[in-house]
Every structure is written in C-alpha cells, then in structure tokens.
Amino acid sequence: MSSGADRPVSALRMEVGPGPVVLSAILAGSPDAIWCWRTDGVITQWNPAAERLLGFEASEIAGRSLLDLVTHAERSAAENMIARVSAGESFGPFETVRVAKDGRGLAVEITVVPLRDENGSIVGGASFCRDISERKSAAESLSRTVRELGTLFHLTERLQAAKSAHEVYEAALKAITDALDCERASILLFDSASVMRFVAWKGISEEYRKAVDGHSPWTLETTDAAPIFVADIRDTNEPDALKKVIEGEGIRGLAFIPLVRNGRVMGKFMTYYRCPHQFSEGETRLASTIARQLSLSLDRIMTEEQLRESELRFRLMSEHAPVMIWISDSAGKCLHLNRLLRSFWGIEEAAIPDFDWSATIHPDDAQAVGEQVGAAMEKRVPVELKGRYRSASGAYRVLETVAHPRFGASGEFLGMIGVNVDVTEREELEAERRRAEDELRAMNVALRENEERLRLATANADVGFWDVDEISEVLHWPPLVKAMFGISPDSPVSMLEFYSGLHPEDREFVSEAYAAARDPDKRALYDVEYRTIGKEDGRVRWVAAKGRGVFDDHGRCMRVTGTAIDITARKADEAKLKELNETLERRISEVLAERKVLADIVEGTDAFVQVVDLEFRWLAINKAAANEFEKIFGVRPQAGQCMLDLLTHLPIEREAVRAVWARALSGEEFTEIAAFGDRERRHYEMKYNTLRNSKGERIGAYQFVYDVTERIREQERLARAEEQLRQGQKMEAMGQLTGGVAHDFNNLLTPIVGALDALQRRGVGGEREQRLIAGAMQSADRAKTLVQRLLAFARRQPLQARATRVGDLIHGMGELISSTSGPQVKVSVEIQQDLPAAKVDENQLEMALLNLAVNARDAMPDGGTLRITADAQQIDAGHRTNLRPGRYVRLSVADSGVGMDESVKARAIEPFFSTKGIGKGTGLGLSMAHGLASQLGGALTIQSRPGVGTNIEMWLPSTDEPVASENQQPASVPSGGALGTALLVDDEPLVRAAAADMLTDLGYAVLEATSAEEAIRLIGGGVKPQLLVTDHLMTGMNGTDLARLVRAQVPGTQVLLVSGYAESEGVAPDLPRMVKPFSIGDLAAKLASLSSGG
Structure with missing residues (x-):
C-alpha cells in the first residue's frame, strides 16, 4: 500500500x-x-x-x-x-x-x-x-412547552394565593421574565386621572420611568387593544427623543401587552430586550396568556378591595348610627347587630351567632311578631311591625321595626336587614294622651257639643307657612297667609303689607316680638297672636304665628321663618269656653302642662335633658341624656330610678353628682362648662333650673346639657389666628419702618462714602490725615453692612441669587466657623450626598450662616455641640413652614445650649432684640437670616427648649439651574478721558454732588437735574447724553419711567438706576440697577458691565 x-x-x-x-x-x-x-x-x-x-x-x-x-x-x-x-x-x-x-x-x-x-x-x-436536527428541535420545543406550562402553573398558584396587588405584581414580573427570556419587565396601570403609571418593575431605572411615565398606545376607552411587538426600536417611526430615551436605557426590542378588565384597557405589561428581538408565535401566545391571568387577578384583587371598603363603610355607618340595625340569614338567625342594638340586649359582638333574639319578645307579642316576620321572609317582601322586647335591664321596651329582604348577585334570598327604633316613650305619651282625652270626655258630658265644634274647627284649620329673607328683604307668603291679611292670591306682598295689615292696638308688641326673634343676642321664639285688618275686605281676623330666626356662624340673621294659623273661629270659641267650669279648665291645663313638659322638655330638644325630684329620682330623662350617662358611668338610667343608688359602685363619681344636683335641688340656678372623656375630650355646657308645680312650690330641678366642643375649639382657633395676625402685622410694620430708615440712611451714606473714597484716591493730606480718612471709611463700611442687615430683615436688600452648591459653601466656611467657635464647642457638619443646588445669594448666605453659628456658640457658654446639616426636602401643601409646595434645601444650625422660652422665641427675629447684653451683639443676626430666607422665597423656623438647645432651620428653594463658576475681576478706575455726556438726576443735593464728582473723575461731562421733569426739559432742549444715571424714587415721575422716555427719545443712551434699596415695584427687570451707597470703584465696575453688555 x-x-x-x-x-x-x-x-x-x-x-x-x-x-x-x-x-x-x-x-x-x-x-x-x-x-x-x-x-x-x-x-x-x-x-x-x-x-x-x-x-x-x-x-x-x-x-x-x-x-x-x-x-x-x-x-x-x-x-x-x-x-x-x-x-x-x-x-x-x-x-x-x-x-x-x-x-x-x-x-x-x-x-x-x-x-x-x-x-x-x-x-x-x-x-x-x-x-438529529428534527429530533433536537422537537426536544427543545417540548422542553420549552414544559417550561412555559410550568411557568404558567406556578404563576396561577401564586396569583390564586395573592392577597394584595403587590403580591400579584411580584408573581407576574417573575413569570414574565422567566417565560419570555427577558431580564427586565414592568407593569403599568391607569390612575384616577386616566394616566398610565408604573406600579411595578424589574431592572429599569428611575430616570427611564420618569421619562416615559404616562406614555401609552391606548386609553381607558380602548376596547380592541392588541399586543404590540417592537423587534427593534430603531426601525420604528417613534420620535427621535423617545428613541434616545429608550436606547439610553439599553433597550432595543420591547413588547406592549394590554391588560383588559371588563372589555376595556386597564393597563399594560412591558418586556425589554437589550438586543433586537424577533418575537415568535409562541412568545406572543404566552405573553397574551400571562396578560389574561394578570388581568383576572388584578380584577379579583380590586373587586375584593372594593368589597372590603364597602363592608367597612357599612360597619362604620352601622356602628355609629343613632338607630338599631340588624342583619339576619335566610333562616332568621342573627348575622350582625350594631352597637346600639347590642347595648340594648346587653350582649357582646362575639355572642351574636348564638343569640336568639326571638326569646326576648314579650309573650303577648311573640305570636304576632313571629307570624309577620315569618310571612315576610317566606314571601321575600318588606315588613313593618311593632313589638315589646326585653332589654338588658330586664324591662320591656317597644321597638318599631322596618325590614327589607336581601338578595345575592344571582337573585338568591340571603335574609333580612332591618332597623329598630325605640318608641316606648312615644307609645306611653300616646297612651297618656288617650287617657287624658278619656278623662276629659268623662268629666262633663255637657262639653261634648263645644268640644265637637272645636274639633271640627281645628281639624279643618289650615296652617300657612311664611318666610322672610333678611338679606334681600323679600317676604314669601302663600295664598293662605295672604287671605289672613285680606289680600288676593296673586297680589304682591312685602313687609309693608305685613305691618300695615296689623291692628293698630297689636302693631307695637308684634313688631317688638319680631325684632327680638331676629336679634342675634336675644334669638327669641316669635310666638304671638294678633289681629289683622283685611287690606281688600276690611275684615278683622285673629292670627296665631310662630317662628324663629336663622343665623349664620357670625351671628347675622339670614332669615325668619314660621307658621301662621287663622284662629278667628278659635277666638270666638275661647270666649264661650271662659264660661266653663274652673275645675274642668284647671284639670285640662294640668293635663296639657304635663304633656307639654314631657313633649317640650324631655323629647322636644336635641340637648341632654334630665328632670329630678327632691329625692334624686329621675322624673324624666331623654334618650340623648340616657345614652351619655351610660357611656360615662356604664349603667343606663330610667325614669323612677334614684341616681345615687345607680352610682353606688362609683363612690367618687356618686359624690360629685350628689354635690352638683344638691345645689340645683336647693333652688340654685346656675350654668357650668366642663370637659369629659379620656380618649376624645368634649366640652359640655350644663344649665340647672328649678322645677316648680302650678302653685310655685319647688318640686325638683331639671338640667339642659349642650355639647359646645366646636364652639370652644373655634374660640381657641380664633384666638390663635388673631395672635398670628397681630404678630404678622407687627413684623410687617417693623419691616416697613426698618426699610424706610435704611433707605434714608443709604442716601446719607452715599455722599460720605463718595467723599472719603475721593480723598483716599487723591491722597489728600499727610499720613496722619490718610489714617483718619481710612478709619472713617471703615466706619462707613460698617454702617453699610449694618444697613444691609436692616434691608435683609425688611426683605428689601438687593440679592444676586443664583444656583449655588450649599454643601460646598458650608464646607468652605467650616474652618472659619470652627475657629470662631472656640475649643469648648464641637462643630459637626453633615451634608446630604447629591444635594441639589439652591438659588441663593452666596455672600448673604455666608453672612447668615456665620451669624447663626456665632449665636449658637454664644448660647453654649460652657461648651457643647454645634451641628450644621443640609439636606433636600419635598414640601407638600399644609406644611408647617406654610411654604408653597416644591423642592427645598434645608440648612439647619443646631446647638446644645441654654435654649429659649416661649417669650424669647416669639421675639427672636425682631431687629435689635438680643439677650446677650449691651455691647455683645446688634440683635440683627436672626432678623437678617429671617429676611434673607423670606426674600429668597423660603422660610426660617425655630425650635427651642430651655436647657436642651435651639435648632434654626433655613428653607431655601431648590433649583435645576447649572452652577456657574465665578471668574470675575474687579473693574479698575479709569484715569480719565472724554467718555461723553452723563445726565445725572437725583433729588438729594448731597447724593447728586457725590455722584457727579465720581462721574467727572471717570471721564464724563456731567449735567445735573433735580427731578425727572427737569431732565426731560434738558432732553427737549437738545441735550443728547451718552449715559443717564438717575435715582428711582423721586417726587413726581420715578426713575424707571424717565429711563423709558430717554431711551425712546435718545436711542442708544446707556441707563443706570440708583436706589436706597432694591425697590421691586415699578422697576423693570431689563433696567440695570445699583444700590446706595457706592464708591467710584463700584460705579466704574457697573458702567464697565453696561459697556460690555452685562
């Protein structure tokens, strides 16, 4: 191979x-x-x-x-x-x-x-x-599906377990970031102003939230909102500014998922991606599923919160209602008894589920009550009934019940809700009335005919209502009242018709009674019977009229209103009734008097009323008094009981009650005001009067008690307001006086400073004379500083306010403050990090801070701690400083010294007020700081306790303006030269002479004028000055108006206004100003800034 x-x-x-x-x-x-x-x-x-x-x-x-x-x-x-x-x-x-x-x-x-x-x-x-690509893809898809289902399952569990919106937000944010593979997400909801606001977020900065807060593609009215997926914000048509904000947060891809409640958009959730992101179909489907779950959970939480709030409102209303309220289930078992009803039956709230209310029904009423209630529940209809029920004391009371059925959301019967009213006294009075009527009928059968005529007369008698508007002097009479004065229904009426329609013999006492009713001091009941002479028919009629004045909170009578009844027929019957039996008349009077006592004294007033006999037994007590007695002493009184026996378990209170009632029962009539209650103190006015029978014999005493808490509190509030007004008027008057003195003093100092400055510059005299001139100049500068402090107190000091880092200013003065405080005083400085800038005059603030530090040092003769702090504060409406809402920098100077009592603290900011002794202070430090803070739009507050120390806080307005660096160089005084003509206008000869000398030395040819009018004549005569220097406050035309006129007639003329203080009224912000006194160097610097456009 x-x-x-x-x-x-x-x-x-x-x-x-x-x-x-x-x-x-x-x-x-x-x-x-x-x-x-x-x-x-x-x-x-x-x-x-x-x-x-x-x-x-x-x-x-x-x-x-x-x-x-x-x-x-x-x-x-x-x-x-x-x-x-x-x-x-x-x-x-x-x-x-x-x-x-x-x-x-x-x-x-x-x-x-x-x-x-x-x-x-x-x-x-x-x-x-x-x-294996398809197998891998299928496995990844299955894994992703399992992960999504797991996320949705856990989200469902957490949302179902959530008890608050915060828990819902937390669960949803975790599910969103886990399921949609994003690190950042947020949830936004519409607020009450229909603006989309962030409510929860993860991974986004506060700056970003503030920048996009309120931005939404939908409104509350949107019904077809669909998710919006933005793969890359750069590819959208959104404004460049918005794109810049989003990309600045490191966001390229994002999604808007609507949250829908009841078919309408309630908010949205957002997902954010650092890189461009293509949203898959699975992601969009999963996002919509999470949105639906989140919307359902938020709807559930909001519904539960609304239900809890509704239940709480009902409970509060029920517990404090003046009637007995109850709720039952469909079987008639008690679910809720309010405080008044629990007190009536003497049971605790925890015992309500086991309480059987039917066992308290009087045996004679049990069947009728049971049948009526049972029938109403069976038919699901309202029911009204009366019955006797056994109260906690064992006595039976008559309760009048009105009940209605309750139904669930699906229409199912839930039970009944009802109101019980204790009508025992009313029933007894009604029974007494019936008994009295029976007695009257039995006393003399012969009276039946007269009584029948009287009944028919009164039954058919109509009552007319009248109303007098005391402000507009308009009289309102219906036709019925007009008829009593013999006037046609359509005829107009006024108070003239009223007075002229009175019988001459009745006009005087009726007029007096009406005047007493509208008198704020008397406020008498208008209760008169008088005769009228018909305007159109001449008939004489008898009229019974009653009424009362209606007064506002200031005691002014707004209207007088009442009723009038034609009693002509009754007067005729009364003439006949005089012949009736005296015994019958006396018995009728006694019965009517007893009924009147019960009706008018016991139940006819909203005050607490008690009537007691000579043995300390209650003859009558109204419900208001009984409720209050039970609340104070823990036992409920009833007529016939002895109050001393009822208080045997409270020996101290028993003796106090015995003592005060003994005075009343002995015949003394008096009024006392006292406060009761541990948790909420209430003030009551208690009036005690003697009760006598028809023979004038003393048989007991009665008491009227009124809750006068609000009247007492209003008197206290009025006293505090008057004191604040007095203090403000005093400080304003002192400020005006001080500002005026400082203004005149500046006019006096101007020629002095100018003359001394010229003598120094020209080297007049020898070395000894120059020392004297220098010493005089130092004294003038000190006087100038003193005037600046006076102007600061009067808030008329010229300020160069600009954005300043207060923390840097404090640190820069730290060494000076430490050195002036001495070794026995520990100086501590605490400055909040990232402290925003404040808009202040740096020089004046440094002077104020040094003054406060010196005051703190002097308050610690044996040493201590001087703490200087500065932090940012957000002030809302109603803050203790009374400042406008906004952002402020709080500068605090606190010491551990001797402190101030209230009398010293009240005068602390008055000019020249000092506790340091003669020669140890001017008394202007706090005054100057207070005036500076006020002039800057802030405030100065003082907290102090004798033996603990004092904390002075200066509240300075915060600003977003940039802090500018200061590289200014003092202007040099030119050696002379022809700079043109300067027109100098001032009504003070010495000031004018000093300023003219300075302008001459600066190279100007000076023309002088004593008033604006003289200057105008010079301009009209052809004078064309290059510079106008004028006083602002002068007799006749002021400097501002003169400057406007000269600029219009001689364009290009430079203008400089001079004043004893920075007078704001009438001075336009575009006109340059300079404050007296000033040296030639100050004047040169100001003119140089004018030439450079400054």
Whole structure:
C-alpha cells in the first residue's frame, strides 16, 4: 500500500471481510452519512448520504481535512479525537455539530471507529453520522412547552394565593421574565386621572420611568387593544427623543401587552430586550396568556378591595348610627347587630351567632311578631311591625321595626336587614294622651257639643307657612297667609303689607316680638297672636304665628321663618269656653302642662335633658341624656330610678353628682362648662333650673346639657389666628419702618462714602490725615453692612441669587466657623450626598450662616455641640413652614445650649432684640437670616427648649439651574478721558454732588437735574447724553419711567438706576440697577458691565 495524500481512494480498503464491491454497496445504500479518513485527518471516502446531509460532492470533499467540517470551538476536540482514533480508540455515539457546505451548523449524532489494513495496522478512521436536527428541535420545543406550562402553573398558584396587588405584581414580573427570556419587565396601570403609571418593575431605572411615565398606545376607552411587538426600536417611526430615551436605557426590542378588565384597557405589561428581538408565535401566545391571568387577578384583587371598603363603610355607618340595625340569614338567625342594638340586649359582638333574639319578645307579642316576620321572609317582601322586647335591664321596651329582604348577585334570598327604633316613650305619651282625652270626655258630658265644634274647627284649620329673607328683604307668603291679611292670591306682598295689615292696638308688641326673634343676642321664639285688618275686605281676623330666626356662624340673621294659623273661629270659641267650669279648665291645663313638659322638655330638644325630684329620682330623662350617662358611668338610667343608688359602685363619681344636683335641688340656678372623656375630650355646657308645680312650690330641678366642643375649639382657633395676625402685622410694620430708615440712611451714606473714597484716591493730606480718612471709611463700611442687615430683615436688600452648591459653601466656611467657635464647642457638619443646588445669594448666605453659628456658640457658654446639616426636602401643601409646595434645601444650625422660652422665641427675629447684653451683639443676626430666607422665597423656623438647645432651620428653594463658576475681576478706575455726556438726576443735593464728582473723575461731562421733569426739559432742549444715571424714587415721575422716555427719545443712551434699596415695584427687570451707597470703584465696575453688555 502506497502512502501520500495523492494515494487513490480505491487503495484505502481492508483485505479481509467483504470485498470492495460489497463495501461500496453498503456505503452507497446506507441512510446514514459515512466518510472515511486517514490518520492525518484527510477524507478519503464520502457516501451519497453524506452528500445529501452536508452538501459536499464526493469529488470536492475528497482530499480535504476532516477539520473543515467542525466549528472553530470544536477544532481542538476534533484534533484530539483524530489522534486517539489513530491510536486505536473508538468514540460514540455522541451528539455534536458539523458544518455544511452553506455554512450552516447541523446537529448530528456521530460514531467514530478506527480502520485497519490487512496487517491490522490502523490506517485511518470511519465516521458514521446521523442527522438529529428534527429530533433536537422537537426536544427543545417540548422542553420549552414544559417550561412555559410550568411557568404558567406556578404563576396561577401564586396569583390564586395573592392577597394584595403587590403580591400579584411580584408573581407576574417573575413569570414574565422567566417565560419570555427577558431580564427586565414592568407593569403599568391607569390612575384616577386616566394616566398610565408604573406600579411595578424589574431592572429599569428611575430616570427611564420618569421619562416615559404616562406614555401609552391606548386609553381607558380602548376596547380592541392588541399586543404590540417592537423587534427593534430603531426601525420604528417613534420620535427621535423617545428613541434616545429608550436606547439610553439599553433597550432595543420591547413588547406592549394590554391588560383588559371588563372589555376595556386597564393597563399594560412591558418586556425589554437589550438586543433586537424577533418575537415568535409562541412568545406572543404566552405573553397574551400571562396578560389574561394578570388581568383576572388584578380584577379579583380590586373587586375584593372594593368589597372590603364597602363592608367597612357599612360597619362604620352601622356602628355609629343613632338607630338599631340588624342583619339576619335566610333562616332568621342573627348575622350582625350594631352597637346600639347590642347595648340594648346587653350582649357582646362575639355572642351574636348564638343569640336568639326571638326569646326576648314579650309573650303577648311573640305570636304576632313571629307570624309577620315569618310571612315576610317566606314571601321575600318588606315588613313593618311593632313589638315589646326585653332589654338588658330586664324591662320591656317597644321597638318599631322596618325590614327589607336581601338578595345575592344571582337573585338568591340571603335574609333580612332591618332597623329598630325605640318608641316606648312615644307609645306611653300616646297612651297618656288617650287617657287624658278619656278623662276629659268623662268629666262633663255637657262639653261634648263645644268640644265637637272645636274639633271640627281645628281639624279643618289650615296652617300657612311664611318666610322672610333678611338679606334681600323679600317676604314669601302663600295664598293662605295672604287671605289672613285680606289680600288676593296673586297680589304682591312685602313687609309693608305685613305691618300695615296689623291692628293698630297689636302693631307695637308684634313688631317688638319680631325684632327680638331676629336679634342675634336675644334669638327669641316669635310666638304671638294678633289681629289683622283685611287690606281688600276690611275684615278683622285673629292670627296665631310662630317662628324663629336663622343665623349664620357670625351671628347675622339670614332669615325668619314660621307658621301662621287663622284662629278667628278659635277666638270666638275661647270666649264661650271662659264660661266653663274652673275645675274642668284647671284639670285640662294640668293635663296639657304635663304633656307639654314631657313633649317640650324631655323629647322636644336635641340637648341632654334630665328632670329630678327632691329625692334624686329621675322624673324624666331623654334618650340623648340616657345614652351619655351610660357611656360615662356604664349603667343606663330610667325614669323612677334614684341616681345615687345607680352610682353606688362609683363612690367618687356618686359624690360629685350628689354635690352638683344638691345645689340645683336647693333652688340654685346656675350654668357650668366642663370637659369629659379620656380618649376624645368634649366640652359640655350644663344649665340647672328649678322645677316648680302650678302653685310655685319647688318640686325638683331639671338640667339642659349642650355639647359646645366646636364652639370652644373655634374660640381657641380664633384666638390663635388673631395672635398670628397681630404678630404678622407687627413684623410687617417693623419691616416697613426698618426699610424706610435704611433707605434714608443709604442716601446719607452715599455722599460720605463718595467723599472719603475721593480723598483716599487723591491722597489728600499727610499720613496722619490718610489714617483718619481710612478709619472713617471703615466706619462707613460698617454702617453699610449694618444697613444691609436692616434691608435683609425688611426683605428689601438687593440679592444676586443664583444656583449655588450649599454643601460646598458650608464646607468652605467650616474652618472659619470652627475657629470662631472656640475649643469648648464641637462643630459637626453633615451634608446630604447629591444635594441639589439652591438659588441663593452666596455672600448673604455666608453672612447668615456665620451669624447663626456665632449665636449658637454664644448660647453654649460652657461648651457643647454645634451641628450644621443640609439636606433636600419635598414640601407638600399644609406644611408647617406654610411654604408653597416644591423642592427645598434645608440648612439647619443646631446647638446644645441654654435654649429659649416661649417669650424669647416669639421675639427672636425682631431687629435689635438680643439677650446677650449691651455691647455683645446688634440683635440683627436672626432678623437678617429671617429676611434673607423670606426674600429668597423660603422660610426660617425655630425650635427651642430651655436647657436642651435651639435648632434654626433655613428653607431655601431648590433649583435645576447649572452652577456657574465665578471668574470675575474687579473693574479698575479709569484715569480719565472724554467718555461723553452723563445726565445725572437725583433729588438729594448731597447724593447728586457725590455722584457727579465720581462721574467727572471717570471721564464724563456731567449735567445735573433735580427731578425727572427737569431732565426731560434738558432732553427737549437738545441735550443728547451718552449715559443717564438717575435715582428711582423721586417726587413726581420715578426713575424707571424717565429711563423709558430717554431711551425712546435718545436711542442708544446707556441707563443706570440708583436706589436706597432694591425697590421691586415699578422697576423693570431689563433696567440695570445699583444700590446706595457706592464708591467710584463700584460705579466704574457697573458702567464697565453696561459697556460690555452685562
């Protein structure tokens, strides 16, 4: 056998076993791909199945290396296999990948064996290859399906077990990322404003959420939403700005899957892919399945939350309702009894399921009540009934019941819901009324005819209602009332018709009664009987009228309303009844009086009412008082009981009750206001009056109690508001006064500073004179600083507010503050990381911080800790600072010193107020800081406790503006030169002279004017100045209006406004300003900035 790569393929064969013809037939007929190769890996044989599998013809693959069929990753393993097979090893079967002619990688299963010659020597190897692509694809598809089903199964389990929306979100996000092979996902829902908001997310940044928050392809009204799959955001028509945001988050592919509830879109879930992603049909189907499960779970959670909220509202309403409420099941068993009904029967809430309400029915009423309730439940209809029930005290009370059937969502009968009202007193009064009527009829049969006439008269009597609008002075009378004054139904009426229609003898007392009813102090009941003279028919009629005034919260009478009855016939009957028996009249009066006591005193008021005899026994007590007594003392009172016997278990309270009622029963009439309650303090006004019989004899006392909590609280709120108003007005007045003084002081300082500055620059006098001038200049600068502090307090200081890193400013002052605080004071600085910039005047803030630090140091004579902190705060409406909602930087300076009491703290920000003693401080530090914070749009707050320390907080508005670096150089004073004409306008001669001298030194030819009007005359006379320097506040036209006029008449004129303080009113922001006092250097710098466009 010859060697070499050019050896014929036919020469590589085995001499034993089947012959070449047989082997060739086997190779040609095998369904598996087979190729043979030498020990050096060169392919020698290639069967037709191999041609079909890998695409290479036998003629083009023969002589090529076996390594041409493997991937780069498997090259090393293939070389190792060739060597080991050449050494006699066999491999397989094993799964791997072989590269086809078109470059595709095919999944195959290979078995490799060595080939030997007739001498048994290994001459190469044979590879038996089978295509397993379909099997692999089926296996992967099955694995993917199993994985998806497992994900959906676990998702279903977690969603069914979820008790809150958060748990639903968490389960859904995990299922989405697991099933859809993505690392990031989110869930968004429409909020109450119909804006799509993020509610849960995984793997996306806060910046991205803020940037795309609210973006949605659907609205709440969308009913046909379908999933949207974006393979690559770059291939879409979305705005470039949105694409930039999405790609900036590292997202190329994404999907929008709608969440639908009741046929409408409620939200969506999103999946994100770092690379472009083609969504398969399986992925879209799985995404829609997860969306349906998520929508159903969210619908369930929302429905359960709505149900819980509804049940809670019903329970709260039921527990605090002034009536007894109950719910039963379809068998009549109690499911719910509210607090009032549980109290009535004396049972705890836990005992409701075992409670048999029917056992409390009076034996005489049990059959009738049972039949009515049973019939209503059987027919599923409402029922109204009355019956006697045994209360917790053992006494039977009459309850009036109204009940309705309850039905489920499917129409099934669930039971009944009803309301019980205790009508015992009403029934007793009705019984008493019937007894009294029986007695009256029995007393004198002779009265029957008169009583019948009276009954007919009253039964047919109509009641007219009237209303007077006190604000518009409009009188409303129906036709019935008009008839009582003899006026036609269609005729208009006013108060004039009322007063003119009164009988002359009755007009005065009726007018007085009406005035008392509308008087805020008297608020009397308008209860009169008077005669009228018909306007149109002249008839005299009797009218009984009652009414009350209606007052607003300020005591103003808004309207007077009431009723009127024509009692002309009754008056005629009364004349006849005067002849009746006095005994009968007295008995009728007594019965009516008793009924009036019960009706008017016990039940006719919403106050707490108790009537007690001389033995401390209740003659009457209304329900409101009984409920309150039970709530306070734990026992429920009833008429006829002795209050002292009822309180034997509370000896202290018993003695207090005995003492106060003893005063009332002794004849003392008095009023007290007291507070009760441990959890919620309520204030009550208690009035005690003596009860007398018809003979005037003292038989007991009665009490009226009113809840005046809101009145007391309103009085306290009014007092606090008045104090805040007083303090604000005081500080405003002080600010105006201080600002005015500072303004005039600046006018005085301007010529002084100008003159001293000129003397210094010109070197007037010798060394001694220059020292004196320098000392005077230092004093003037100190005076200037003092004025700046006054202006800061008055909020009229000119500020150069810009974006500032407050943390850097504090760190920059750290060494100065530490050195000025002394060794006994420990200085601590805490600055929040990533603290946003604040819009402040750096110089003024540094001065304020230093002042606060010095104050803190002086408050710690024995040493302590001075803590300076700065952090970002988000303020909402109603914050204690009363600032507008927004972002702020809070700068805090806290000490552990002596602290301040309330009186000192109340005056702490007043200018010149100081507790340091004479010569130890100006009293302007806190005033200046307070004014600075307010002028910047922030606030200053003080917290302090004597012996604990003080914390001063400056709240400064935050800003997103960039922080600018400061590389400004002071302007030099020019040595002179012809710069043109300067028109100088100021109504202060000394200020004008100083400024003129400076402008002359700067090279200007100066024209002076004492007012804006004089300057206008100069302009009209042909003067064309290159520069206008004018005071802002002057008599007549102000500087701003003058500047506008000069710019219009002499275009190109540079303008500079000068003022004692930064007056904001009337000064346009585009006009340059400078504040007095100023030196020639300040003036030169300002004019230089004007020339450079600054």
